[in-house]
Amino acid sequence: MGCEMIELPLAVLDRLMPMHAIIGATGHISHAGPTLRKLEPGDGFAGARFLEVFELRRPRNVARMTELLAPGGTRLSLRLRGRPEIPLKGLVLPLPGDAGMLVNISFGIAATQAVGIFDLTSGDFPPTDLTIEMLYLVEAKEAVMNESRNLNMRLQGAKIAAEEQAYTDTLTGLKNRRAMDMILERYKSCGERFAVMHLDLDFFKQVNDTLGHAAGDLVLQEAARVLVEETRSEDTVVRFGGDEFVLLLHGLTGPEALKAVALRILKRLEEPILFQGVPCHISGSIGIALSDDYVEPEPERMLLDADKALYVSKNAGRACLSFAHDLQKGQATREPGVAAQGSG
Amino acid sequence: MHGLINRSIQCFLRDTYGAESWNTIAAVAELGHNNFEALLDYDQAQTEAVLGAAAGHLGSPLEIVLEDLGTYLVSHSNMHSLRRLLRFGGESFVDFLHSLDELHDRARMAVPDLSVPVLELLDHSSSAFTLLVRHDYPGFGYVVLGVLRAMADDYGALVFLEHQGEKDRVEMVSIELLETGFAEGREFALAQAG
Numbered sequence: 001m002g003c004e005m006i007e008l009p010l011a012v013l014d015r016l017m018p019m020h021a022i023i024g025a026t027g028h029i030s031h032a033g034p035t036l037r038k039l040e041p042g043d044g045f046a047g048a049r050f051l052e053v054f055e056l057r058r059p060r061n062v063a064r065m066t067e068l069l070a071p072g073g074t075r076l077s078l079r080l081r082g083r084p085e086i087p088l089k090g091l092v093l094p095l096p097g098d099a100g101m102l103v104n105i106s107f108g109i110a111a112t113q114a115v116g117i118f119d120l121t122s123g124d125f126p127p128t129d130l131t132i133e134m135l136y137l138v139e140a141k142e143a144v145m146n147e148s149r150n151l152n153m154r155l156q157g158a159k160i161a162a163e164e165q166a167y168t169d170t171l172t173g174l175k176n177r178r179a180m181d182m183i184l185e186r187y188k189s190c191g192e193r194f195a196v197m198h199l200d201l202d203f204f205k206q207v208n209d210t211l212g213h214a215a216g217d218l219v220l221q222e223a224a225r226v227l228v229e230e231t232r233s234e235d236t237v238v239r240f241g242g243d244e245f246v247l248l249l250h251g252l253t254g255p256e257a258l259k260a261v262a263l264r265i266l267k268r269l270e271e272p273i274l275f276q277g278v279p280c281h282i283s284g285s286i287g288i289a290l291s292d293d294y295v296e297p298e299p300e301r302m303l304l305d306a307d308k309a310l311y312v313s314k315n316a317g318r319a320c321l322s323f324a325h326d327l328q329k330g331q332a333t334r335e336p337g338v339a340a341q342g343s344g
Numbered sequence: 345m346h347g348l349i350n351r352s353i354q355c356f357l358r359d360t361y362g363a364e365s366w367n368t369i370a371a372v373a374e375l376g377h378n379n380f381e382a383l384l385d386y387d388q389a390q391t392e393a394v395l396g397a398a399a400g401h402l403g404s405p406l407e408i409v410l411e412d413l414g415t416y417l418v419s420h421s422n423m424h425s426l427r428r429l430l431r432f433g434g435e436s437f438v439d440f441l442h443s444l445d446e447l448h449d450r451a452r453m454a455v456p457d458l459s460v461p462v463l464e465l466l467d468h469s470s471s472a473f474t475l476l477v478r479h480d481y482p483g484f485g486y487v488v489l490g491v492l493r494a495m496a497d498d499y500g501a502l503v504f505l506e507h508q509g510e511k512d513r514v515e516m517v518s519i520e521l522l523e524t525g526f527a528e529g530r531e532f533a534l535a536q537a538g
Contacts, residue, residue: 116535122435135534136432140454143425147348147382154381 005096016126017104023050023092024100027065035124036105039080050103054078054088069094069101076103086110086117107131112138169239171217172224180238183248184299187291195258195290196299197247198306199227199265202283202318204243207275215275219282226268230261246303253292255323259333262286262321266335270319283318283338285310293325345391345481346458350380353391355423356416357398365401373397385457388481395483407486407507414490418498429454430495431532437501437524441465441473461488471521478514485515492519500529 010031013020018035029045037044045053056062058077068074069092076090090105107114111131114120125131167179175183187194201223208216220243227237227245236248252258266286272279287309291297305324313320316332358366370378373393380386399406418427429450433443444463451460461479468474475492477485489507496503502523508516 112535116533120534122432122534132432132534136429136450137453139425139432139536140429140450143429144383144455147351151381151383 018124018126019105021045021050021103021105022095022100023065023103025066025098027051029053030100035120038118038120038124039083053081055081055084057087065092065101068092078105083117086114109134111135172221172239174224174228174237174239174245177238177240180236180240180246180248181299183236187248187250188297188299193251193253193291195247195249195252195288196302196306197249197258197262198240198287198289198303198310199245199247200285200310200314201243201245201269202285202314204282207280207282211275211278211280215278215280218275219273219280222273223269223282223284226265230265230268246306253290255290258288258290258323259321262288263333263335266319266321267337270335270338285313285318286321287311287313287324288321289324345386345388346455347380347382347384347386348455348458350386350391350394351382352417352423353394353398353413354380356413356420357394359420359422360412360416361402369394369397369401372401391481406483410483410486411490411493414487414492415494416490417487418491418494427498428532428536430491431498437496437499437503438470438521440495440499441475441519444475461485463488473519473521474508475517475519476514477517480513482510482513482515485510485517488515489517492517497527498530498532500525500527502526 010022014033018033020033021029021036022031024030027049029048029050032045039045040048040053050065051062056076056078059068059074062068068076071094073091073093076088076092078088078090080086080088087108087110088105089108090103092101092103094101111134115135122132167175167182169176186192201219204216204219207219220239223243223245224237224239227247231237231247231249234250235252236250238246238248240246249258249261252261266284269282269284272281274280287306289302289306289309291302294302302324305327308327309322309324312322312327313332316322316334319335319338320332321335322332354366354370357369367378373390373396375390375394395406395409399409402409417423418430430440433440433447442465444465448460448462451458459480461477461484464476464478466474466476475488477488479485485507489505492503492505496505501521504520504522506518508518510516
């Protein structure tokens with residue numbers, strides 16, 4: 001097979017393949033290209049045995065470089081023994097006669113780390129090498145990815161705010177009915193024990209009619225604050241509409257404990273709320289339904305029963321509470337500090 | 345126009361003249377918002393409205409605003425990644441000038457839907473060049489002028505630049521290289537810091 005020969009000065013090889021090495025028959029490096037020399041800042045591999053400086057990962061278990069000689073060349077996967085974190089790629093080819101062999105090495109995708117570690121510049125790569133283009137692309141991709149991440153974070157923030165808003169009553173900051181339905185659905189499907197407390201403000205209409213909507217809004221906000229303060233973090237306080245509130249008390253089904261919570265709330269609602277220096281007097285009525293009282297607690301049924309109990313309380317006068325399971329008795333308990341009189 | 349361009353204009357106005365100026369300009373331009381997202385697309389009318397409002401608010405001709413925008417893109421610390429990408433163009437200012445022919449394709453390689461001007465460098469001698477700027481948006485040549493001015497500083501080269509007007513949607517910028525090693529120039533390493 002005819003094989004035409006040309007002679008190349010080493011300077012041409014240096015420019016074409018600045019990461020090549022010429023290895024003699026004994027496996028020693030007789031010449032290293034200028035960029036390859038930068039990988040060994042001391043003596044640039046002068047006179048070193050190739051396999052002592054580089055560790056071959058593939059092919060493995062090579063004792064002599066001559067084992068690698070194949071007509072079409074052998075692909076190498078290798079590392080610098082002093083820099084095992086940078087994987088290198090290479091190709092080894094036999095040189096004619098007894099000139100030894102030629103190895104050309106590349107950083108492959110490790111170029112981004114390598115340029116920093118070995119302090120390389122674009123002059124260390126020939127213009128035909130795409131390493132610089134790859135570095136450019138990596139940086140451009142990072143810049144675009146950063147923008148993309150920022151955009152996603154802003155969208156995520158907006159989504160959370162929108163969801164929060166969708167489940168919140170804007171005047172009081174309490175949960176709304178949508179949120180309540182979701183929580184009740186969860187309680188039902190998980191078989192959670194809970195109590196539903198339905199609360200209606202008394203005399204709210206009078207405040208609204210005599211002092212105006214601003215006073216009414218303030219009263220609602222203050223009542224909401226009382227409800228949040230008198231319940232635990234695992235409970236849910238819902239503005240059910242107008243001057244009606246629903247409290248979902250998680251895991252709390254003991255009538256005495258619930259009575260104590262309800263009485264504390266009723267007592268605090270009796271305290272006058274100051275609107276521009278004018279005291280607003282309101283009160284409340286409460287009806288309570290317990291999941292324990294049902295074989296299969298249906299949230300809708302419980303809400304309805306709590307509402308019926310609420311009307312028993314209303315009919316008994318201000319600041320009263322009653323339980324759905326006592327409906328037949330038609331009895332309500334009054335907050336002890338309050339004298340019996342009509343409710344609004 | 346691509347959000348990256350609109351976002352750059354917004355950052356330029358905000359970083360240079362303050363958030364209050366930017367908000368005023370956004371209001372005068374009747375954007376209906378005051379924040380461009382870099383990865384979304386916007387109607388070109390919004391870009392033109394912002395630039396017009398900026399020129400009015402700052403009391404400067406549009407050409408000056410565009411040129412300052414170009415300078416900002418390279419020299420402001422918030423834009424260091426763009427400056428780095430441009431520096432990949434070459435080791436010297438002349439190498440960089442020659443790399444401008446590729447700029448359009450390079451930009452597309454990074455952001456496929458980004459439309460930046462097609463640039464073509466004509467060299468009259470080793471120190472006299474004309475850059476042709478082709479873009480649908482007239483005035484882009486002034487942005488390029490600002491970019492060139494800042495990049496010359498970056499390489500430490502002393503240049504004389506002049507916008508030579510526009511003909512058939514092609515703007516011409518003349519470049520006269522007076523001295524390549526006029527000043528120190530800014531550091532550029534292939535590896536990113538940190």
